[in-house]
Amino acid sequence: LAKTTQPISMDSYEGQEVNITCSHNNIATNDYITWYQQFPSQGPRFIIQGYKTKVTNEVASLFIPADRKSSTLSLPRVSLSDTAVYYCLVGDPATDKLIFGTGTRLQVFP
Amino acid sequence: DADVTQTPRNRITKTGKRIMLECSQTKGHDRMYWYRQDPGLGLRLIYYSFDVKDINKGEISDGYSVSRQAQAKFSLSLESAIPNQTALYFCATSDTVGQNNEQFFGPGTRLTVL
Numbered sequence: 426l427a428k429t430t431q432p433i434s435m436d437s438y439e440g441q442e443v444n445i446t447c448s449h450n451n452i453a454t455n456d457y458i459t460w461y462q463q464f465p466s467q468g469p470r471f472i473i474q475g476y477k478t479k480v481t482n483e484v485a486s487l488f489i490p491a492d493r494k495s496s497t498l499s500l501p502r503v504s505l506s507d508t509a510v511y512y513c514l515v516g517d518p519a520t521d522k523l524i525f526g527t528g529t530r531l532q533v534f535p
Numbered sequence: 536d537a538d539v540t541q542t543p544r545n546r547i548t549k550t551g552k553r554i555m556l557e558c559s560q561t562k563g564h565d566r567m568y569w570y571r572q573d574p575g576l577g578l579r580l581i582y583y584s585f586d587v588k589d590i591n592k593g594e595i596s597d598g599y600s601v602s603r604q605a606q607a608k609f610s611l612s613l614e615s616a617i618p619n620q621t622a623l624y625f626c627a628t629s630d631t632v633g634q635n636n637e638q639f640f641g642p643g644t645r646l647t648v649l
Contacts, residue, residue: 459637467643468641469625470640471639512577522580522591525570527575
């Protein structure tokens, strides 16, 4: 079964770059790695996904090494509104199911 | 996401009662999912369905059942609710394009079992 590990929490200040890493030792070969953001009392919201190397969109970048055993979500110049919980989502090769990480609570201070 | 709706949004019930949580979507997606979220445990998959005739168990299906009444509707039932099923429940949908894992979540249903 795929196992994911994320830091439980991280603190940052406005304007800083934040990198959140998800370790996933055994994931489905063909699935994308996806990251979600969740605010209190809301459902998770898609941020970015990638398969290998680097992907960038208007809100974040995602770095995935060649072995795909981890992925790093990079948030440039965070603001107070980026305070949320961030989850990685990967595919389990044994069951073909998608597994959410346990989440990283990011707190951004002024 | 307003295209995925869940009813009810909040529900308090008693041990042993049967409860149904409903999910509807207007995104035209074939795939639908039910998750529960507990503090500190993230989201865990209960059941998922890849089309109207397809139902699959997730990580924690015991004590739950589902029905895919139509492409747009996926309901979750607790046949005999127990207190440790108190949680936040989310429905989600996704498209079937390749290995795309982008899921669209409803607003959640907060269920309390006394």
